[in-house]
Amino acid sequence: MTNLAHLRKSALALPEVEEGTHFGMVAFSVRGKGFVSLTQDGHVQLQLPDDAADAAVAAHPSGERLVRMGTPIGFRVPLADINGKDLNALLRAAWSSRAPKRLAASLTAAETAADGPVGDLPAGIGRPATRALSGAGLTTLEQVAQHTESQLLALHGVGPKAIRILTETLAQRGLTLRK
Known part of the structure; x- marks a missing residue:
C-alpha cells in the first residue's frame, strides 16, 4: 500500500x-x-x-x-x-x-552508465547515490553545492553517508551545501 x-x-x-x-x-x-x-x-x-x-x-x-x-x-x-x-x-x-x-535520454544514460566516476563526484558516496545524483543532472560538486541537504536526501539512493562524504569533499574545495 x-x-x-x-x-x-x-x-x-x-x-x-x-x-x-x-x-x-x-x-x-x-x-x-x-x-x-x-x-x-x-x-x-x-x-x-x-x-x-x-x-x-x-x-x-x-x-x-x-x-x-x-x-x-x-x-x-x-x-x-x-x-x-x-x-x-x-x-x-x-x-x-x-x-x-x-x-529522458540523459536519465536513462545515467542509470545505465558503467560503474565508475561521474564528473567530479567522490567515488566513496557509492553507486546508488552516484546514480541518483547523475540521474538528477548533478554531476559536479558545484552543482551539488546548489542544493540543500534535505533536497539531496530526497533523492532515492542518497543517504546520510553520501551526505557526509559530499559535505567533507565540498569543504575541501571551499564549498558548502545550500542552507
Whole structure:
C-alpha cells in the first residue's frame, strides 16, 4: 500500500519535477507538462502511452484507462491498491512520456552508465547515490553545492553517508551545501 508521501518522494526524485496543483489535485509536472496527479478520492492518475496504459490495466485489476474527452490519455488506479515498486515504474514511464526527449535520454544514460566516476563526484558516496545524483543532472560538486541537504536526501539512493562524504569533499574545495 502506498500513500501521498511515497508518491511525492518518488515523483520529486525524477529530474526537473515540480509539485503543484491541477484542478485542486496534487500534481507533478516536468518542464510544465503534467504527468501524474492524485484525486481528492485517492486515485493516482498517470499520463501514459497506450501500450504502457494497457499493460497497467492488465496488471492492476482495480485500475482503469484514463480518458479525457473521449481520448485515452493514461491510467487511473486507487493509490492504496498499488505497491511502491509498481508505482515507481509507472511514475517513471509517465515522466519519460512527458519529459523532453534529451532529458529522458540523459536519465536513462545515467542509470545505465558503467560503474565508475561521474564528473567530479567522490567515488566513496557509492553507486546508488552516484546514480541518483547523475540521474538528477548533478554531476559536479558545484552543482551539488546548489542544493540543500534535505533536497539531496530526497533523492532515492542518497543517504546520510553520501551526505557526509559530499559535505567533507565540498569543504575541501571551499564549498558548502545550500542552507
